[in-house]
Amino acid sequence: xxxxxxxxxxxxxxxxxxxxxxxxxxxxxxxxxxxxxxxxxxxxxxxxxxxxxxxxxxxxxxxxxxxxxxxxxxxxxxxxxxxxxxxxxxxxxxxxxxxxxxxxxxxxxxxxxxxxxxxxxxxxxxxxxxxxxxxxxxxxxxxxxxxxxxxxxxxxxxxxxxxxxxxxxxxxxxxxxxxxxxxxxxxxxxxxxxxxxxxxxxxxxxxxxxxxxxxx
Amino acid sequence: xxxxxxxxxxxxxxxxxxxxxxxxxxxxxxxxxxxxxxxxxxxxxxxxxxxxxxxxxxxxxxxxxxxxxxxxxxxxxxxxxxxxxxxxxxxxxxxxxxxxxxxxxxxxxxxxxxxxxxxxxxxxxxxxxxxxxxxxxxxxxxxxxxxxxxxxxxxxxxxxxxxxxxxxxxxxxxxxxxxxxxxxxxxxxxxxxxxxxxxxxxxxxxxxxxxxxxxx
Amino acid sequence: xxxxxxxxxxxxxxxxxxxxxxxxxxxxxxxxxxxxxxxxxxxxxxxxxxxxxxxxxxxxxxxxxxxxxxxxxxxxxxxxxxxxxxxxxxxxxxxxxxxxxxxxxxxxxxxxxxxxxxxxxxxxxxxxxxxxxxxxxxxxxxxxxxxxxxxxxxxxxxxxxxxxxxxxxxxxxxxxxxxxxxxxxxxxxxxxxxxxxxxxxxxxxxxxxxxxxxxx
Amino acid sequence: xxxxxxxxxxxxxxxxxxxxxxxxxxxxxxxxxxxxxxxxxxxxxxxxxxxxxxxxxxxxxxxxxxxxxxxxxxxxxxxxxxxxxxxxxxxxxxxxxxxxxxxxxxxxxxxxxxxxxxxxxxxxxxxxxxxxxxxxxxxxxxxxxxxxxxxxxxxxxxxxxxxxxxxxxxxxxxxxxxxxxxxxxxxxxxxxxxxxxxxxxxxxxxxxxxxxxxxx
Numbered sequence: 001x002x003x004x005x006x007x008x009x010x011x012x013x014x015x016x017x018x019x020x021x022x023x024x025x026x027x028x029x030x031x032x033x034x035x036x037x038x039x040x041x042x043x044x045x046x047x048x049x050x051x052x053x054x055x056x057x058x059x060x061x062x063x064x065x066x067x068x069x070x071x072x073x074x075x076x077x078x079x080x081x082x083x084x085x086x087x088x089x090x091x092x093x094x095x096x097x098x099x100x101x102x103x104x105x106x107x108x109x110x111x112x113x114x115x116x117x118x119x120x121x122x123x124x125x126x127x128x129x130x131x132x133x134x135x136x137x138x139x140x141x142x143x144x145x146x147x148x149x150x151x152x153x154x155x156x157x158x159x160x161x162x163x164x165x166x167x168x169x170x171x172x173x174x175x176x177x178x179x180x181x182x183x184x185x186x187x188x189x190x191x192x193x194x195x196x197x198x199x200x201x202x203x204x205x206x207x208x209x210x211x212x213x214x215x216x
Numbered sequence: 217x218x219x220x221x222x223x224x225x226x227x228x229x230x231x232x233x234x235x236x237x238x239x240x241x242x243x244x245x246x247x248x249x250x251x252x253x254x255x256x257x258x259x260x261x262x263x264x265x266x267x268x269x270x271x272x273x274x275x276x277x278x279x280x281x282x283x284x285x286x287x288x289x290x291x292x293x294x295x296x297x298x299x300x301x302x303x304x305x306x307x308x309x310x311x312x313x314x315x316x317x318x319x320x321x322x323x324x325x326x327x328x329x330x331x332x333x334x335x336x337x338x339x340x341x342x343x344x345x346x347x348x349x350x351x352x353x354x355x356x357x358x359x360x361x362x363x364x365x366x367x368x369x370x371x372x373x374x375x376x377x378x379x380x381x382x383x384x385x386x387x388x389x390x391x392x393x394x395x396x397x398x399x400x401x402x403x404x405x406x407x408x409x410x411x412x413x414x415x416x417x418x419x420x421x422x423x424x425x426x427x428x429x430x431x432x
Numbered sequence: 433x434x435x436x437x438x439x440x441x442x443x444x445x446x447x448x449x450x451x452x453x454x455x456x457x458x459x460x461x462x463x464x465x466x467x468x469x470x471x472x473x474x475x476x477x478x479x480x481x482x483x484x485x486x487x488x489x490x491x492x493x494x495x496x497x498x499x500x501x502x503x504x505x506x507x508x509x510x511x512x513x514x515x516x517x518x519x520x521x522x523x524x525x526x527x528x529x530x531x532x533x534x535x536x537x538x539x540x541x542x543x544x545x546x547x548x549x550x551x552x553x554x555x556x557x558x559x560x561x562x563x564x565x566x567x568x569x570x571x572x573x574x575x576x577x578x579x580x581x582x583x584x585x586x587x588x589x590x591x592x593x594x595x596x597x598x599x600x601x602x603x604x605x606x607x608x609x610x611x612x613x614x615x616x617x618x619x620x621x622x623x624x625x626x627x628x629x630x631x632x633x634x635x636x637x638x639x640x641x642x643x644x645x646x647x648x
Numbered sequence: 649x650x651x652x653x654x655x656x657x658x659x660x661x662x663x664x665x666x667x668x669x670x671x672x673x674x675x676x677x678x679x680x681x682x683x684x685x686x687x688x689x690x691x692x693x694x695x696x697x698x699x700x701x702x703x704x705x706x707x708x709x710x711x712x713x714x715x716x717x718x719x720x721x722x723x724x725x726x727x728x729x730x731x732x733x734x735x736x737x738x739x740x741x742x743x744x745x746x747x748x749x750x751x752x753x754x755x756x757x758x759x760x761x762x763x764x765x766x767x768x769x770x771x772x773x774x775x776x777x778x779x780x781x782x783x784x785x786x787x788x789x790x791x792x793x794x795x796x797x798x799x800x801x802x803x804x805x806x807x808x809x810x811x812x813x814x815x816x817x818x819x820x821x822x823x824x825x826x827x828x829x830x831x832x833x834x835x836x837x838x839x840x841x842x843x844x845x846x847x848x849x850x851x852x853x854x855x856x857x858x859x860x861x862x863x864x
Contacts, residue, residue, distance in 0.1 A: 058706065058709070058710070060754065061706070061754055062706070062710060062712070062713075062754055063713050063752050063753070063754055063756075064710070065710075065711050065713050065807055072348060074346075074348055076331070076346075077325075077327040077328060077330075077331050077346050078327060078345070078346030078347050078348050079327060079348070080348050104711050104807065105711070106708065106709055106710055106711060106805050107791070107805055108711075109293075109789055109796070109797065110787060110789060110807065111293040111294060111295060112293060114293075115292070115293050129294070129345060129382075130290075130292075130293050130294030131294050131347070132288060132290055132294050132295070132296050132380050132382060132428040133353070133380070133427055133428050133429070134428070134429045134786060134787045135427075135783060135784065135785070135786060135787065136783065136787070137349070137783070138642075138645055138782060138783060139645075139758060139782045139783065139784070139809060141757055141758060143755070148757070149757065150645070150647065150648045157754050157755055159713055159752065159758065161787060164348050164349070166345075166348060200648070203647045203648050206638075206642060206647050207642040207645070207647055209642075210570075210638060210639040210641075210642030210643065210647075211349055211351075211639075211642065211643070212348040212349050212350070213349070213350045213570055213571075213582070213639070215582065215635045215638050215639055215642075216582045216632070216635050274490065274493070274494070276538065277490070277538055278490070278494060278496070278497075278538055279497050279536050279537070279538060279540075280494070281494075281495050281497050281591055320495050320591065321495075322492065322493055322494055322495060322589050323575070323589055324495075325573055325580070325581065326571060326573060326591065350570060350571045351567060351568065351569070351570060351571065352567065352571070353567070354566060354567060354858075354861055355542060355566045355567065355568070355593060355861075357541055357542060359539070364541070365541065366861070366863065366864045373538050373539055375497055375536065375542065377571060416864070419863045419864050422854075422858060422863050423858040423861070423863055425858075426786075426854060426855040426857075426858030426859065426863075427858065427859070429786055429787075429798070429855070431798065431851045431854050431855055431858075432798045432848070432851050504780060506778075506780055508763070508778075509757075509759040509760060509762075509763050509778050510759060510777070510778030510779050510780050511759060511780070512780050541725075543725040543726060543727060544725060546725075547724070547725050561726070561777060561814075562722075562724075562725050562726030563726050563779070564720060564722055564726050564727070564728050564812050564814060564860040565785070565812070565859055565860050565861070566860070566861045567859075569781070596780050596781070598777075598780060643781055643783075644780040644781050644782070645781070645782045
């Protein structure tokens with residue numbers, strides 16, 4: 001299924017977002033080059049951002065770093081009992097399945113990016129438990145041309161650090177995510193679900209389940 | 217430091233314990249051979265257990281499977297902020313530092329063993345968050361003769377699956393653990409702390425910290 | 433498929449084997465209790481071993497530690513191109529599929545056990561490249577009663593550390609392994625292959641493939 | 649030690665390099681935007697590259713994806729016996745210690761980038777054995793401001809996937825690496841070696857050793 005990776009950074013609901021282009025926003029004001037790292041006051045307004053042309057160009061020059069998360073419910077001993085899969089409307093109006101996904105911004109830690117995208121996609125009451133280890137269960141490589149790897153994204157070359165993240169609260173998807181569907185591990189790894197997932201993320205979901213031993 | 221691995225299984229406070237010998241207790245009644253797996257009713261009483269001689273012998277015949285846990289406190293993004301180290305009196309009355317550790321019983325899952333030993337060593341209000349993945353951060357091999365590996369245990373050949381486990385509640389050590397000391401990652405990886413730990417567990421603590429990126 | 437885990441330790445071809453029972457052999461003479469750790473001279477003959485009754489009993493008292501290996505071929509950049517699956521005759525004469533598997537002996541390191549079983553099952557010219565890390569891709573728990581976990585073994589409660597091991601030479605199965613079949617990752621993860629594997633090892637194979645990113 | 653990450657991409661010896669700026673080179677001709685993914689013919693010449701100003705700017709807009717490798721020697725069972733540390737002259741003429749490190753290019757897989765940088769830094773006869781798994785032992789985050797994480801790089805925000813890679817051949821450093829020094833794991837994790845390493849890579853080396861169990 002050749003679809004674009006929905007990128008929460010693109011959306012005006014993102015509280016950090018200051019413009020229409022996802023690479024012009026965030027902790028750096030591009031015209032001044034002033035770095036605003038986490039914890040630093042935002043000294044400068046951000047009067048400029050990347051134009052659509054600049055954005056398209058930069059996506060053809062560099063691999064873009066992403067984080068992805070497979071939300072899960074666990075029992076009292078940590079065993080995964082349910083897997084959360086997002087339903088989202090594609091830019092073409094198609095309903096597709098996906099997982100939590102988004103770009104790491106300049107100056108942002110991987111953890112902060114992961115937390116931000118979990119909150120964006122699952123709402124502020126999801127209470128995700130981010131893992132103590134920074135090591136992802138896999139590194140997914142998305143290429144604009146299908147077939148180079150298991151994953152593709154026609155907009156860009158993206159490299160994604162993918163994590164399994166238990167959530168303990170209530171998920172109220174924001175932005176363009178319509179719904180979180182909770183499934184058993186068996187259902188989540190079925191061919192039917194994989195066929196509805198974008199960009200090869202059915203494979204990513206199966207790797208997530210394998211990493212937690214939830215394969216039969 | 218040549219000390220014995222304190223084994224909570226040996227202690228009468230252990231609710232599952234039915235006798236003085238840790239290999240005779242648990243979910244199998246040895247005289248009948250009836251297996252009592254988790255979730256099965258306990259059909260048979262357990263009138264017999266291993267004698268001390270049998271216990272010593274079995275420990276010289278087979279590697280014994282252990283689980284170990286390094287308790288940690290994390291911040292809202294999962295980053296480790298503190299490490300819990302146990303203070304315990306050795307059988308010789310010496311005060312030593314250690315981590316959560318204990319044997320996996322016949323018929324018990326690794327997760328259940330991990331949970332049981334965390335509860336035994338940290339108390340029922342520790343609220344440990346067991347990881348969704350069954351993969352340990354390392355496999356520690358304890359041999360009765362020092363120098364074969366980084367770890368030794370003069371009683372036995374033990375192979376331990378070691379995990380980092382965030383705890384969210386209050387730790388009230390039970391059994392023979394006197395106290396849980398919370399340290400910064402820097403302090404926990406210091407040579408001073410390593411020198412006080414038994415059986416090479418200073419190395420295990422450093423591996424735990426490395427696995428969560430808490431090394432500088 | 434309820435079959436017994438073929439255990440190379442049971443077989444007379446095993447050069448270390450001194451008798452019919454796998455728990456009486458190896459680096460300890462049970463009647464004297466003398467420990468013979470690797471590198472130590474074998475001071476004592478081994479006049480005794482466990483009887484069948486003792487063997488059956490010990491397997492009902494303790495979880496038995498195993499290692500397992502999925503042999504793979506890789507290309508020049510480490511990517512898995514082929515997976516080796518063993519064909520073996522079951523004790524009942526059935527032809528079943530399996531992977532490299534065997535017990536860790538008393539006094540033996542996990543690495544040495546892994547190497548020994550690879551050599552036993554693939555022959556001395558397989559030239560396996562054991563991984564530098566001691567961390568398995570998963571921990572597989574086999575219970576005598578089906579359904580407790582994804583894996584079962586009607587003889588025992590076994591806990592297995594499972595590794596993906598590239599082999600660079602020629603595989604000439606010894607012992608009771610009839611043949612190594614090399615398959616593409618896609619074929620190895622197919623339901624048809626899983627159905628022919630014993631004790632749930634189809635799931636183990638899929639987890640192995642997921643751990644190396646070979647899932648589509 | 650506040651030094652710049654030496655970047656082999658910057659150097660004219662790099663056969664793929666088409667200019668003085670590392671972000672203008674590689675498998676994309678920036679003026680046309682034509683993507684040249686691996687395996688595709690290079691249809692377009694690359695008449696343009698990023699100016700120094702553009703380069704500096706892009707490094708302040710996006711986290712840059714890196715791979716890093718700790719070269720090791722292993723024994724027959726995969727155990728790490730020696731660790732390779734590079735000696736390199738910094739741009740200021742200082743001699744510093746480092747590991748294999750470099751950027752992932754647009755259209756390049758992580759594996760290909762890892763192989764390319766290993767070959768650049770260790771020579772064509774090093775014969776590295778890249779791991780079958782795409783999962784790094786850690787994810788190192790370099791920020792331009794010291795103290796945000798254990799790692800820093802005053803040029804950029806870089807996120808690095810770090811691997812332990814056994815090498816089986818002869819290392820003849822090319823480019824600006826003067827020498828590979830082979831050390832025992834103990835020596836490599838010593839404070840003395842860490843003090844000579846750039847950008848916090850002493851910590852990275854210790855994490856690498858911990859991931860392979862080579863910590864005492």
